[in-house]
Amino acid sequence: MKKFLAISLFSFGLMANASEQLPIIQTKYNADPAPMVHNDTIFLYTSHDEDDAHGYGFKMQDWLLYSSTDMVNWTEHGAVASLKDFSWVNKDNGAWAIQVVERNGKFYMYCPIHGNGIGVLVADSPYGPFKDPIGKPLVWQKEHWDDIDPTVMIDDDGQAYMYWGNPNLYYVRLNDDMISYSGDIHKFDSAPEHYQEGPWLYKRGDLYYLAFASTCCPEGIGYAMSNRPTGPWESKGYIMRPTERTRGNHPGIADYKGKTYVFGHSYDILRLETPDHHERRSVNAAEMEYNADGTIKEVPYWKDIELKQIEPFNPFRKxxxxxxxxxxxxxxxxxxxxxxxxxxxxxxxxxxxxxxxxxxxxxxxxxxxxxxxxxxxxxxxxxxxxxxxxxxxxxxxxxxxxxxxxxxxxxxxxxxxxxxxxxxxxxxxxxxxxxxxxxxx
Structure with missing residues (x-):
């Protein structure tokens, strides 16, 4: 009965307002969006909140994949990796925020296993199958539980960097093989203002950007900028300001077909079902624009904007x-x-x-x-x-x-x-x- 009540409320209310943008995926709870563009398709990797996650406890066991060519119609490809793909992991929970990057025809998935460091998987296709090439953590600082939410960027000179961390911020220089690193783990003396977790590192022109989940709660999406991939980072405020309508967020940013999109997550699908809090999140997306000086124009909350379709959908195919x-x-x-x-x-x-x-x-x-x-x-x-x-x-x-x-x-x-x-x-x-x-x- 609860599901039908929610459907009825949506059908007679929210659907009538086409400009009220709800999460782009509704058949599963997912979070921590990690977009990757390959050829003509945008691939969206996410973590997965199980339907029976209860209260403030996370239940996360695998990672999902969706794809689109128009930003509004999304195809699910199911779970493309899970905790079971790591032989050195002996737990059934803790599959937190990932990122996938492509290099030389290989696709590298950087996976935090909460409490067990950060692992890496590799595949020959964005759809997988993903395999563990090293049989151990890529990074694991056993003295704390900071090692979550990796983000990877390959700079124009070929040097790759991996950032991560909550509440502290770290980075390493990855080797060309993308499954090892050289030098020490670098810890920033202080993270950018409002930084909490979920860093997303990318470059636009000559400028480097570090987006992140801002201090909870409520939680928005903050960002900082630098002239160097290793900082120092200058805080620039918010991509999306914190709002009482959500207690969590997590950024992923990608350029696709001439536009820039920011992804995050909310509890807006859960709110269609119940007013009670559970860690069952859903991924959102919005177009993002820049000012002339490279700073980012603030994006309103997901439900206050419209995600526009890039191109018509072709139905004359399977x-x-x-x-x-x-x-x-x-x-x-x-x-x-x-x-x-x-x-x-x-x-x-x-x-x-x-x-x-x-x-x-x-x-x-x-x-x-x-x-x-x-x-x-x-x-x-x-x-x-x-x-x-x-x-x-x-x-x-x-x-x-x-x-x-x-x-x-x-x-x-x-x-x-x-x-x-x-x-x-x-x-x-x-x-x-x-x-x-x-x-x-």
Whole structure:
């Protein structure tokens, strides 16, 4: 009942205000966003707050991956690494904030294991699989628990740096192999003003930036600037000012298709479900701009701005069902090797994709791969809103089992141009069917 109450509140209130930007992922709780651009795609690595995390205790066991080409429709790729990938880690909690960087065709994931230092994994693809190349921590100062939240930047001269730390700030110079370092661990005598944790190091032009989670609580995103990758750092204020609407934040910043985006996290999805506090966070994103002198224009709180779509979405291809702009109430899970499905589909829930381009001729057919043990369910294909015009109805009957998928199809009424696309789900009660992928033809 609680989930349906939240969906009802959202459907009749927040969705009506398109400029009120809620978290970009709703099917899982995630935090500590780490964007990475590779080729034409923005990859978003996150930590993962489990659904049963209770109160002020974190429950974090693996790291997730999402991707997008338009900033509003995101595809989930599931867990790409976990604590189990480190043979030297003997714990099932503590998978905190990571960052992934690419060098010479390899993808390096820097992973804090709370209380056990910082490890590193490597893969040949941004999707993984990620493996531990050294079999031990890259950094572990056993005299304290400061070693969390690594960030890595490769400078123009090829020298790579890793920063990290809470409440103190540290850095090392990484070697070319990206899995070892030379010299000592450097500790700053004093961190930038308001610094708490979650540093994000990057370069723009000749200037170096260090964004970070500011002193809690409430917690915003502060930043500092320098003419050198190793400081000294001059505090410049806030990218996002602290607000009572959230008690935590964590920055990730990336340039993508001519714009700069700042990512963080909030408790805004949790607030749709309960007023009680639990460490179940959700990732947000916003466009970020610079002043002429290189300083950053302050970004309003996530819900006070609109994240605009970069380019229309192409539906004339196989689209994974876990690609969406909105899907609150739904869940995702693995199904086979490197495949995800949408599950926990209940009567009245829906998927929304923003800015779908039907082209000049429109689509004639909707195809969907589904699996069900129930008869009498339906997917209604709508445009422009969850209650918008129905352009097609796909009946979904039993396929024999929840893992026996059938490719079903229905005719579509002709629609041209760009519209938001909704799949609304109807049937008897909860767990109507599982949804693998879809396509328009």
């Amino acid at each position: 689209v994974e069902a876990e690609t969406m702009a909105w899907g609150f109430g739904l869940k995702t899970r693995p199904c086979g090797a490197r495949n995800m499905i949408v599950t926990n589909i209940d009567n009245g829930e829906y998927i929304c994709l923003r800015g779908v381009d039907f082209g000049k001729k429109g689509a004639k057919k909707f195809l969907a791969s589904v699996a069900s043990t129930k008869n009498g369910s339906r997917i209604k294909v709508r445009i422009d809103s969850k209650d918008g015009a129905v352009i097609g109805i796909l009946p979904v009957d039993s396929t024999g089992s929840d893992d026996s998928y059938s490719l079903l199809s229905c005719k579509l009424e002709k629609v041209k141009g760009v519209h938001d696309l909704y799949f609304t789900f109807e049937g008897d009660g909860d767990d109507l069917f599982n949804f693998d992928y879809w396509e328009l033809k």
